[in-house]
Amino acid sequence: MTYLKNDPDRLDVTLKERRSLLPFKNKVLWFTGMSGAGKSTLAHELENSLHLKGFLTYVLDGDVLRQGLNSDLRFTPKDRKENLRRVAHVARLLYESGIFVIVAFISPYAKSRDFARKLIGSDFIEVFVDCPLEICQQRDIKGLYQKAKNNEISNFTGISAPYEKPTDSEIIIKTNKLDIKQSVKKIVDYIEKLEDDG
Amino acid sequence: MTYLKNDPDRLDVTLKERRSLLPFKNKVLWFTGMSGAGKSTLAHELENSLHLKGFLTYVLDGDVLRQGLNSDLRFTPKDRKENLRRVAHVARLLYESGIFVIVAFISPYAKSRDFARKLIGSDFIEVFVDCPLEICQQRDIKGLYQKAKNNEISNFTGISAPYEKPTDSEIIIKTNKLDIKQSVKKIVDYIEKLEDDG
Numbered sequence: 001m002t003y004l005k006n007d008p009d010r011l012d013v014t015l016k017e018r019r020s021l022l023p024f025k026n027k028v029l030w031f032t033g034m035s036g037a038g039k040s041t042l043a044h045e046l047e048n049s050l051h052l053k054g055f056l057t058y059v060l061d062g063d064v065l066r067q068g069l070n071s072d073l074r075f076t077p078k079d080r081k082e083n084l085r086r087v088a089h090v091a092r093l094l095y096e097s098g099i100f101v102i103v104a105f106i107s108p109y110a111k112s113r114d115f116a117r118k119l120i121g122s123d124f125i126e127v128f129v130d131c132p133l134e135i136c137q138q139r140d141i142k143g144l145y146q147k148a149k150n151n152e153i154s155n156f157t158g159i160s161a162p163y164e165k166p167t168d169s170e171i172i173i174k175t176n177k178l179d180i181k182q183s184v185k186k187i188v189d190y191i192e193k194l195e196d197d198g
Numbered sequence: 199m200t201y202l203k204n205d206p207d208r209l210d211v212t213l214k215e216r217r218s219l220l221p222f223k224n225k226v227l228w229f230t231g232m233s234g235a236g237k238s239t240l241a242h243e244l245e246n247s248l249h250l251k252g253f254l255t256y257v258l259d260g261d262v263l264r265q266g267l268n269s270d271l272r273f274t275p276k277d278r279k280e281n282l283r284r285v286a287h288v289a290r291l292l293y294e295s296g297i298f299v300i301v302a303f304i305s306p307y308a309k310s311r312d313f314a315r316k317l318i319g320s321d322f323i324e325v326f327v328d329c330p331l332e333i334c335q336q337r338d339i340k341g342l343y344q345k346a347k348n349n350e351i352s353n354f355t356g357i358s359a360p361y362e363k364p365t366d367s368e369i370i371i372k373t374n375k376l377d378i379k380q381s382v383k384k385i386v387d388y389i390e391k392l393e394d395d396g
Contacts, residue, residue: 012245012246013245013249013257017249018249044210044211048210051216051219054219056254058291068290072280089266089267092266093256093258093288094295096256098254099292099296099297
């Protein structure tokens, strides 16, 4: 009777074996962009499309995580870094479990995005949801830009905190030039090409 | 062109829809018990069995998470509570994504286990991996009990920190009385009965 912990002979189930149960090869699509650029909307529309194709998907939404796992964190540079560190680890766990992960997360710092990329490896795909600040401010669905300008919110990306534009994203979606359908199609085409290439 | 965030009309993919892609109804099996009781071994053996049945599974192992997501935490009561809070949230995210989640985690506090149970809901199944402290100490695979007795490790469950025995676990596995095969069978039988009951 052996109840060895960390038994070197133990054969744990691997991602490769999990993928044998699934009709797709999972990835981590990491959406970065400013508030109002369209990350969450695009992430969920993409999820709907992929789900209809039989992909098992999950959207990690920055706003939603801040109500749960990351509810102890604020918007200081230090907390933003910790926020992203946790999301990157959670994305990796979901990825290892076989899920096609879609992350919708401002992720303003290049260093933090690089951390996520390294943690996840070659299946990490960065999607820059690119939209001019003026248009994000015009949309201002939740009135956050107005609050930031009135100093009611501090450390707000684009107003009182930096957004370091990505320079090497695999996919760029200009949401002021493409509509949602076109945006989703561009990403799905990219994914399907990867599937075809194996 | 609408890029609404938190659009109330947005139809997000639900767990129910994800389950329609999978040949099983996923749960969260939460293994609690002292170091050396056999949680990790049992969790991975169970995972192997379920994987062979076509279940998409993932083991959240306390020791492994402490090297990644929870690498900033120590073993003080406060940090243990935070450790468990995060694991419960991660278990829930994996669960919502459709994964059959197996958590192997000392989880010494009844309050923290209750937190996880409430967060996850009716698909939470607690498995008490029950083994007398003397036998855990005899096994002492990683030499941790010896170190704890020598005061080289502080806050060690069973020696210098409490373990609050569960009183209402759905499944109890006495690893000093059942071998691994019998233990796994007991749990698989429980899960299959749930599947049959719908």
